[in-house]
Amino acid sequence: MKPQQDLLKVISEDLMPVTEIDIKALAEIYDEKDIYLSVYLSVSGRENEHLNRIFVDSRVKSIKKALSPELRSEFEKTFEMAEPSIIEEAISGERGRIIFACSSESFLHVYRLAVEPEQSLVLDTSPFLLPLARLRADYEDYGVLLVDSQEAKFTCIRSDLAEEKKHLSIDLMNKHKKGGWSQMRFNHLRKGAIKSFLSEVADNVRGTCDQLQTRGLIIAGPGDAKQQLIDLLPQDIRQSVIGVIDVSMDISRDELVEEGDSVLHKNELxxxxxxxxxxxxxxxxxxxxxxxxxxxxxxxxxxxxxxxxxxxxxxxxxxxxxxxxxxxxxxxxxxxxxxxxxxxxxxxxxxxxxxxxxxxxxxxxxxxxxxxxxxxxxxxxxxxx
Known part of the structure; x- marks a missing residue:
């Protein structure tokens, strides 16, 4: 089946989560002849540039030797189409790149990734999708809710790309000043304010999860607020929680991704x-x-x-x-x-x-x-x- 008109050219200028690549549409594409070139490369660092050039040159020579004159000419045109995207410098944060190309169909897809794929260069009757499928299995979208008694941040992590989607907070000290109250009265009001805040967070979680369609949710943060929040979550959202981790509220984004990926990997296994x-x-x-x-x-x-x-x-x-x-x-x-x-x-x-x-x-x-x-x-x- 030939590619649909709207699928002929897809070139990502920014980093793209692997889950955004329309793998089902790509799986529909095939031809009777070996005309589709698929390239998977790691592109982070100068060393990879040199290794990629050696790998690509070797694979291109091997493929040319195995082709008939007609298909060799077609392959050379396709490689000429794909080569600028193969050698182009990586953008900030880019660790992997996937390229699908076919000259006779004017078909070119270029995807920049924050994760590294298996190195591969294949000429086939259709786009070679197995390395992409393995990436999608390893890097599914998930949410991390970082929470304590005064603040909550919902971060969506997609193929190691972290983006904060929601931020809620409460100023307990200004909301309930102790003044002449007894310590017991103050603590009672404070606990009520915390529960009210966590209830608001729980109400917001459903809408955020539904909107982002993440596979699972990780609850993170210091102290007891995590478990209090879980108890307040709707049953279906509670069942989507794949892990609970103890971290500080000022954890860096990279550390949060690392901790989240570890939980996701165990859950996937x-x-x-x-x-x-x-x-x-x-x-x-x-x-x-x-x-x-x-x-x-x-x-x-x-x-x-x-x-x-x-x-x-x-x-x-x-x-x-x-x-x-x-x-x-x-x-x-x-x-x-x-x-x-x-x-x-x-x-x-x-x-x-x-x-x-x-x-x-x-x-x-x-x-x-x-x-x-x-x-x-x-x-x-x-x-x-």
């Missing part, structure tokens, strides 16, 4: 382990689950997959015919498809299964080896029916 356990339990009961490339591929083609499970870091060699979408694993690519006679391309079958999951609306979960099957299989699926 727990979530993927639960999905893997659910998958294995379904297999034990003879329930709605399949494993192995062929069974998973067949289920995806029938849009039966609810959750696609992929072993982290895995790949499976194979080939695809983009004309009829015939996908075969662990076999050498013939010159022509045995179904329709179309051209074939060497692919990573795991990447193709991921793209198929995107097209059919399946959730994707990357799982650790120790949580997955005790076999050589690298993919499994929980089914809808």
């Amino acid at each position: 727990s979530r993927s382990a639960k999905k893997a356990a659910e998958f294995k339990n379904a297999l034990l009961r003879g329930g709605l689950a399949v494993y192995g490339v062929e069974n998973v591929k067949s289920s995806l083609e029938q849009a039966r997959v609810n959750v696609l499970l992929i072993l982290k870091g895995s790949s499976v060699p194979g080939w695809i015919c983009e004309r009829c979408q015939n996908l075969q694993a662990n076999v050498q690519a013939p010159k022509e498809c045995d179904r329709c006679g179309g051209l074939t391309s060497v692919v990573d079958v795991v990447e193709e299964l991921y793209e198929l999951a995107q097209r059919t609306g399946a959730e994707v979960e990357f799982v650790e080896k120790e949580d997955f099957l005790d076999s050589d299989d690298v993919v499994g699926a929980l089914l809808r029916y």
Whole structure:
């Protein structure tokens, strides 16, 4: 499928969260020939500039040697289109860059990231999305509510980009001056003011979370106000809390991101382990689950997959015919498809299964080896029916 007109050129001038990249739309794009160039680079520091140049030059030479004269000419035009974005200096805070390009379709996407992707340069029949998918799994959007008894700050963290979205505070000393009151009376009024303030914070959390659509919420800060706030949160918001951390109110933004990422990573490991356990339990009961490339591929083609499970870091060699979408694993690519006679391309079958999951609306979960099957299989699926 050719790219939609509004997707032909997307060039980010500023840092972009990986969750803002429309991966589902990119997964819809493919051609019968290897015409789409995908580049993933780390761009922070002078050392990376030199290493990137060596890596890119090596990959370009290898790709040219493997192409027919016709496709080599097309690739050279595409690389010429992408090269300025490959060598361009990093902007402030930029640590990674993703480039998708195709000269014949006038297609160019450039994304500047605050996180580092796996280094890769691939020519394929479609944009190569697996490294992007892994980034999205590692850097989901989440909120951090930094709170004490007098102040609350809601910060949204997206791909290590932190932006304060809400700030509430109360001046307890001026609101309740002690004067001639007894200590008991003063403390009672102060506690009431704190509870009123935290109730206001709790009321604001729902609207902020709904607006930002974050996956989870971390409650942070010193003292007891964190737990008091959690007790005041609506039940559904309370269930979205993925961690509670003790930090000072004057924590730096970088430190807050580091602390938040640590909580998110642990939560992600727990979530993927639960999905893997659910998958294995379904297999034990003879329930709605399949494993192995062929069974998973067949289920995806029938849009039966609810959750696609992929072993982290895995790949499976194979080939695809983009004309009829015939996908075969662990076999050498013939010159022509045995179904329709179309051209074939060497692919990573795991990447193709991921793209198929995107097209059919399946959730994707990357799982650790120790949580997955005790076999050589690298993919499994929980089914809808």
